[in-house]
Amino acid sequence: MQDARWLFFDPGNTLISEETATECRIQQLVSSLERYDRRRTIEEVRAAFRQASEEFAPRLITGAIEKLIDDPECRKLIEAEARYHKELEAPYQGAEPTLRTLSSRYRIGVIANQTAGTEERLTMWGQCRSSRSVSPPRSWASKNRTQQFFGLLFLSRAVSRRRQ
Numbered sequence: 105m106q107d108a109r110w111l112f113f114d115p116g117n118t119l120i121s122e123e124t125a126t127e128c129r130i131q132q133l134v135s136s137l138e139r140y141d142r143r144r145t146i147e148e149v150r151a152a153f154r155q156a157s158e159e160f161a162p163r164l165i166t167g168a169i170e171k172l173i174d175d176p177e178c179r180k181l182i183e184a185e186a187r188y189h190k191e192l193e194a195p196y197q198g199a200e201p202t203l204r205t206l207s208s209r210y211r212i213g214v215i216a217n218q219t220a221g222t223e224e225r226l227t228m229w230g231q232c233r234s235s236r237s238v239s240p241p242r243s244w245a246s247k248n249r250t251q252q253f254f255g256l257l258f259l260s261r262a263v264s265r266r267r268q
Contacts, residue, residue: 108210109210109211110210110211110212110213111206111210111211111212111213112212112213112214112215113212113213113214113215114214114215115214118196119195119196119199119203119214120193120194120195120196120199121193121194121195121196122193124192124193124194125188125189125190125191125192125193126153126188128189128192129165129186129187129188129189130146130149130150130153131146132185132186132187133149133165133168133169133182133185133186134146134149135185136181136182136185136186137149137172137173137182139185140178140181140182142172142173142178142182144172148172149168149172152167152168152169152171152172153168155167155168155171156168156170156171165183165186165188166179166183169182169183169186
């Protein structure tokens with residue numbers, strides 16, 4: 105990392121703990137599934153989330169629900185009920201001083217395909233002082249488009265490094 109100039113972070117589960125918000129959403133999903141006679145255990149729902157994450161689903165909740173339910177109409181209804189509560193997110197203890205220390209040696213970038221308000225929350229928690237946000241356009245809903253965006257980002261970094 106001697107030649108590194110930038111460090112990029114995805115805030116979710118790196119700078120920000122999403123555990124409480126995700127657990128709340130999983131519990132809502134279990135309740136919604138039961139209401140629509142699609143009973144699943146909490147372990148099955150967690151496994152669907154894990155699998156969707158491992159597959160880099162563009163929207164984790166959508167990917168998880170697709171693994172649990174075949175009926176597209178029912179998927180939409182259940183997803184509408186399983187809201188993500190951003191207010192349950194919290195900064196990891198020590199993230200802000202760690203970023204401050206790292207920013208003395210590197211430029212810090214936040215790469216995120218996050219919901220609106222992420223930058224404001226990072227700023228509120230003191231994690232955005234020396235960082236720049238880099239996000240794919242919200243219209244890039246597919247996994248391939250998002251991967252292409254990040255691939256171009258790193259390719260442009262490699263090209264600019266070769267020119268130096």
